[in-house]
Amino acid sequence: GAGVSQSPSNKVTEKGKDVELRCDPISGHTALYWYRQSLGQGLEFLIYFQGNSAPDKSGLPSDRFSAERTGGSVSTLTIQRTQQEDSAVYLCASSSISYGYTFGSGTRLTVV
Amino acid sequence: AQSVSQHNHHVILSEAASLELGCNYSYGGTVNLFWYVQYPGQHLQLLLKYFSGDPLVKGIKGFEAEFIKSKFSFNLRKPSVQWSDTAEYFCAVKPSDTGRRALTFGSGTRLQVQP
Numbered sequence: 001g002a003g004v005s006q007s008p009s010n011k012v013t014e015k016g017k018d019v020e021l022r023c024d025p026i027s028g029h030t031a032l033y034w035y036r037q038s039l040g041q042g043l044e045f046l047i048y049f050q051g052n053s054a055p056d057k058s059g060l061p062s063d064r065f066s067a068e069r070t071g072g073s074v075s076t077l078t079i080q081r082t083q084q085e086d087s088a089v090y091l092c093a094s095s096s097i098s099y100g101y102t103f104g105s106g107t108r109l110t111v112v
Numbered sequence: 113a114q115s116v117s118q119h120n121h122h123v124i125l126s127e128a129a130s131l132e133l134g135c136n137y138s139y140g141g142t143v144n145l146f147w148y149v150q151y152p153g154q155h156l157q158l159l160l161k162y163f164s165g166d167p168l169v170k171g172i173k174g175f176e177a178e179f180i181k182s183k184f185s186f187n188l189r190k191p192s193v194q195w196s197d198t199a200e201y202f203c204a205v206k207p208s209d210t211g212r213r214a215l216t217f218g219s220g221t222r223l224q225v226q227p
Contacts (some may be wrong), residue, residue, distance in 0.1 A: 042118075048213065
């Protein structure tokens with residue numbers, strides 16, 4: 001597609017429920033990244049996928065967070081047993097070797 | 113691990129004023145540097161980037177940034193701001209001497225331009 005697509009754009013969930021956030025990167029981009037942007041904070045790195053290599057999970061804040069990327073394209077970020085502190089905008093980006101990131105519009109997650 | 117500091121959290125300027133937003137990073141090796149902008153209600157967009165060569169980089173909308181290696185800085189400048197420059201600005205760094213491609217972002221600077 002023309003850009004990075006994320007769905008849903010907004011998600012309200014009850015504390016303790018699981019959520020799945022989806023990212024559809026730009027076709028041909030080999031790298032895919034997930035970041036989290038909390039109110040008044042910068043972008044917090046979560047995880048990134050590069051081709052067929054093992055993902056860099058060093059930014060995941062707890063074992064309730066996981067992500068996968070199927071077929072080198074679409075990625076899903078899963079948060080289990082959501083907590084209120086998980087409320088944030090979750091941003092996905094993809095990149096090619098010669099360029100910086102292209103970001104999606106994000107998923108605003110609200111845990112109530 | 114690298115880190116990025118943006119010391120100005122909130123800047124208020126009048127139209128036509130000059131802008132300089134500070135960005136300092138901590139990493140001893142070679143780096144790629146970026147400025148991203150997020151206009152209200154929009155997604156993050158690349159403003160400019162430095163990979164190598166001329167340390168003075170020109171980006172879109174009249175913005176420029178200068179990489180000063182000795183100061184570990186990559187400050188963003190614009191000679192004359194417009195109301196439409198109201199946005200949040202993020203500096204980011206990526207080591208270029210490792211295989212890691214994830215960017216590390218600063219906490220952002222909110223710029224408010226008053227007409």
